[in-house]
Amino acid sequence: MSGSRPPVLRVCADGPVLVTGEVEVEDADGVRHRSTRPVSAVCRCGASSRAPWCDGTHKLLRARDADRGSPQG
Amino acid sequence: MTHLPRPRGELTARLVETLRGPLDGPPLTLGGPAPDASLALWMLHELHYRGFDEVDDRWEWSPRLMPLRRDLEDDLERRLRERYAGVATYDDLEVDEAVVAVIDDHEGPSLARHVQRHATRQEVEELLRQRSIYHLKEADPTSWTIPRLSAGPKAALLLVQLDEYGAGDPARLHHALFAQGLADSGLDAAYGAYVDEATDAVLEQNNAVSLFGLQRRMRGAALGHFAAFEATSSIPSRQLAQGMRRVGLPESMAGYYDEHVEADAAHEQVALRDICGRLVREEPALRDDVLLGAWTCLDLEARTARDLLGRWEAVAA
Numbered sequence: 280m281s282g283s284r285p286p287v288l289r290v291c292a293d294g295p296v297l298v299t300g301e302v303e304v305e306d307a308d309g310v311r312h313r314s315t316r317p318v319s320a321v322c323r324c325g326a327s328s329r330a331p332w333c334d335g336t337h338k339l340l341r342a343r344d345a346d347r348g349s350p351q352g
Numbered sequence: 353m354t355h356l357p358r359p360r361g362e363l364t365a366r367l368v369e370t371l372r373g374p375l376d377g378p379p380l381t382l383g384g385p386a387p388d389a390s391l392a393l394w395m396l397h398e399l400h401y402r403g404f405d406e407v408d409d410r411w412e413w414s415p416r417l418m419p420l421r422r423d424l425e426d427d428l429e430r431r432l433r434e435r436y437a438g439v440a441t442y443d444d445l446e447v448d449e450a451v452v453a454v455i456d457d458h459e460g461p462s463l464a465r466h467v468q469r470h471a472t473r474q475e476v477e478e479l480l481r482q483r484s485i486y487h488l489k490e491a492d493p494t495s496w497t498i499p500r501l502s503a504g505p506k507a508a509l510l511l512v513q514l515d516e517y518g519a520g521d522p523a524r525l526h527h528a529l530f531a532q533g534l535a536d537s538g539l540d541a542a543y544g545a546y547v548d549e550a551t552d553a554v555l556e557q558n559n560a561v562s563l564f565g566l567q568r569r570m571r572g573a574a575l576g577h578f579a580a581f582e583a584t585s586s587i588p589s590r591q592l593a594q595g596m597r598r599v600g601l602p603e604s605m606a607g608y609y610d611e612h613v614e615a616d617a618a619h620e621q622v623a624l625r626d627i628c629g630r631l632v633r634e635e636p637a638l639r640d641d642v643l644l645g646a647w648t649c650l651d652l653e654a655r656t657a658r659d660l661l662g663r664w665e666a667v668a669a
Contacts, residue, residue, distance in 0.1 A: 291621045299511070317514040320618035328590065333617040335586030 288321075293341055295320035295333035304331040354544035356404045357395065361388030367395060370416070371407045379416045382423035390555035393424040394547070397562040401489055402543055425563050429570075432560060435651055436644050447632040447639050448624035451579050451646045458647070460654025461661055464588030467595030475664050476599050480539060481546040482554045482660070486561075487530040488543050491516035493558075496565030497574045502634055505575065508626030512582070512619045526611070533605035553656040560648055572638030575631055576645030579623035584650065585616035 289297040297320055303313045304321055312331050320333035327334045356372075359365035363386035370380060386392065398404065399412045411417065440457060442450040467476055491513055498506060498513075518525035531541040540546065550558075564574035593609035632639045 291625070294621055295617060297618060297621050315519065316615065316618065317511050317519055318618045318622055320614070320621060329614055332614045333586075334590060334613045335617050335620075339587065 290323070291320075294337060295323050297321075306331050354398075354402060354404055354542070356406060357391060357544075357547045359388070360391050361386060363392045364388040364395070367392050367420075371395075371404070371411055375408060375410055375414060375416070377416055379418070380420040382420055382427075389424055389427065390552050390559060391547075391550075393421070393428065393559045394550075394555045394562075396421045396424065397559060397566065398544070400562075400566060401492060425567070428556070428559055428563055432648050433644065436647050439643070439647050441640065441643050446629065447642055448579075448629045450639075450643060451576065451624055451628060452583070454643055454646050455580060455583055455650065458650040458654070460650065461657040462588065462591075463657045463660060464591040464595070466661060466664075468591035468598070469595070471595060471599065471664070473599040473601070475660075476595060476601065477537065477539065479660065480534060480537065480605070482550060482656070484530070484534060484539075484541075484546050485544070485550050485554055485558050488527050488541075490527040490530065492527075493561035493565040494574060494578045497571045500568045500571045501631070504630035504634060505627050508622050508630060509575070509578075512622050512627070515615055515619065526608075526615075529604070529608045529611060533602070533608045536602040536604045551656070551659055553652070553659045557652040557656060560652055564645055570641060570645075572631065572635070572641030573645030573648070575623070575627050576642035576647075577649040578645075579620070579628045579642075580646035580649040582616050582619040582623045584653075586613050586620065589613045589616065 286298065286300065286302070291297060297318060298314075299318050301313070301315050302319055303311050305311050314332065322330050322333045322337075324337040324340055326336045326340060328336065356368050357364070359368050363382070367380065370377070382389075395404075396417060399407070399417075403409055403412070439454065442453045445453060463479060467479065471479070494509070495513060498509060501509065516526050518528070522528055534541040561574070561577060564570045564577055589609040589612035593606045593613070596606040596609060597603075628642050632642060
């Protein structure tokens, strides 16, 4: 999408990694997952039900951690 | 494509009659409080989207309608601002963090949790019919803001809208996915098919996004609403998809919500950081309207949820 520039992965605070443009993610089992979205969010908390893609579950973990009084993330 | 709704009172009867008649004539005015004000404003806004089969397209900009539209929009805006007054705005935080804080503070009943665990198929179908008023034009109200933005927020908004509109593939376009799901569920997928049963709360939800989108001065509220909508979508969409499968709705209907789990998890980040963040950096005076829009999104959804859940509870009791 951006000529010769390398793809940029953007880390969101307490959230996923954002990737712009078509991308493939290889998971821990070596399975490749392709996204053709204009922008994709890759799970960083490890708890997504739609791994490797983010499904918002990190927010539930954050809320649970906040309830327990432990640090976020 | 779509027909005029059934009038619900004196105002909408007058409006329907006017729209079926000649373009020339005296301007319409509100006169006084009208119980069918929400439907009237919905009809006036609809002239800017897809119009009505039996209505001349030139009514869209008719000076006869503008006084009524202004009165109805002023009433709606006043109501929304009154409800918002007193909400904590976290002035020491960046706007994207403030929107997240407003979301975290807000408490309201969840239709998605009810659908996930308890709703009957009949209730889920009623929810789909109510949601169809918005989902069959999903993303469109926000698109009104595009030409009103500078490069930073505009480029970010278009990245999300490209996904909403299927990235070039009409079959992946979100409102087309919803229409397919409705049709496969045995429901009417025609645009505007269920407006006659739309509740007042649902019409107000739709009117608010159209107001924010169509009034350039409210672009901050439009984008704040958009960010809150995207940021409260992934987890409820997963619950809705589970509920749809639980009551035996077709895979395409559940799949529409699956799509929103992943899509909106990404849209949320772009909407908060790149759209609202850049907008307010460039136009700091819009910060409060961003929060107004975000809070209004949550508040209007809570009103719809209370209304529908209360109704279903009464039927079940």
